[in-house]
Amino acid sequence: MKMEKQKGFTLIELVVVIALLGILAAFAIPRFASLEREARSATTQGLSGSVRSAAAMAHGLFLATGVSPVNMEGNNIAITNGYPDADDIADTLADSTGFAVSTAAGTTTFAKTGTTGTCEVVYVEAIVNNPPTITIDTTGC
Secondary structure, eight states: OOOOOOOSOOHHHHHHHHHHHHHHHHHHHHHHHHHHHHHHHHHHHHHHHHHHHHHHHHHHHHHHHOOSSEEETTEEEOEETTEEOTTTGGGGOSOOTTEEEEEETTEEEEEETTOSSOOEEEEEOOOTTSOOEEEEEOTTO
């Protein structure tokens, strides 16, 4: 009888490979899970920069033209103390997708959707001789 050489992997080789993949996954999954929080935080920080820039551009446009409201890309932006008022700050942004926008009593809040904690940018309109206050809270991202 002639012996044929078999091809393939032994059971032990397969078990070793599966064990190694399990060990690698145990280290990789926690790293990828924390990236989600960091991404939400970075998105919120990016929106904060956009709000600051939009307020500064509207302020510059107001100083250049001397009229209120100013027109920014087809949107009339009401000016309060030289800066966009809270009702119109969201209209100065090209895109605020992923954020729920709410306005009350001179304050606009951009809250990141899909979070259970506080992950937001808050715009408080300008008071006399002071620029608007823009704060960011990423503790709950």
